[in-house]
Amino acid sequence: MHDDVAEWEGRYASHEGGLFSGNVNGPLPVEVAGLRPGRALDVGCGEGADAIWLAQQGWTVTGLDVSTVALGRAAEAARSAGVQVEWVAAGVTQASGTFDLVAAHYPAIKRSPGEPELAALLGLVAVDGTLLVVGHGPPNPEFARSRGFDPADYLLPDTVAPALGADWEILVHEQRPRVRPTPPGSPWTHDDVLRARRRG
Template sequence: MADDTTAEDLPASTDSFTDPSAGSFTDGYVGDPAVRDEWDGRYSEHHRLWSGQPNGALVAETADLAPGRALDVGCGEGADAIWLARAGWDVTALEVSGVALARAAAHARDAGADVRWVHAGLAEAALPPASFDLVSAQYPALLRTPDAAAEHALLAAVAPGGVLLLVHHAGMDEHHAERQDGGFDPADYVWPSMVAALLGDDWRVEVDEERPRVVPEGGAGAHHTDDVVLRARRLR
């Protein structure tokens, strides 16, 4: 991530803000170790898990936005963060998997993109509040908690006048009673409808719809054909 963050803006402990040239993202991780280990395992099973292309909804929904400070939540192997950086955004990219972040940093170096990488869970990252003109969460695996910590963290990160863009696979939040894919339970995760329910008078919903997904070639998740897209602007 390249941004205008000053020392005063950062949380007291910045160990999770990692130099992308360091090569290791395990030390300084802030979050649930079990979640980190689970995702490290998933990434380690594949030479490349995702397509390497930016998500179509991100490209479409940022076309009319002036570049500013962006937060990419769950950046994976870095395709969205790199695309945003090359489009002129100052990008912070957040990810629980150190394996994914090492790949993302390498891809960014190859692309000549300047990104600050944060090895942390969203709720634990202690990001500067109300600091991002764009908070993008593309198909994030955010665990639900009784206090809606992840949902509130997404909203809190958006600056006045900024945009929250949350995209997920359509229909997944309706399968609360069944476990899929070897133990994955959609009821355990945050979906756009849950975030939309928290929006108050200080937000304006600009897009809240289901649409056909622009599916990149290759990568996991290509079998999902429709997206739910929530785009909301913080008014104050």
């Protein structure tokens, strides 16, 4: 098992009641409000709250995550909510197909030489489709490193945006206050939101 996979399996397994709140991430309803439902991919879907919310809005949804523990909880939550979601245990570089919406909230997608993860993420967006990447703000690398990770090692809005060439239109790239209160002890009071459309 890959080290990252083992880490996430252990993290979810150590929180029997669920690692996250079960509520949809605040930027998602705002950013998809004007979109016509189609095929959606929730990258790093965790326990499924965003994917389930999208399904409830009429999207055909695939939830992608490396943790089978998280996906098991997501599948149970979807059954309870009465919606259909396809759950796939894989990382972004193993995903296939194209989607009208590719959403990644607070992604834990590690970068590697040659940026195959970034290429894979962008390649999953269909022509005229939407890419939504949301990270924590404002930047605070010192706090992040104190928690055991360096933001520079991961795909975040500020690393994705510069890679979007002429075949992309950046519609939103801004920081805004979090919809829900900041967790105790966290300096991240804002969301960093990037929404872009792949041109036809």
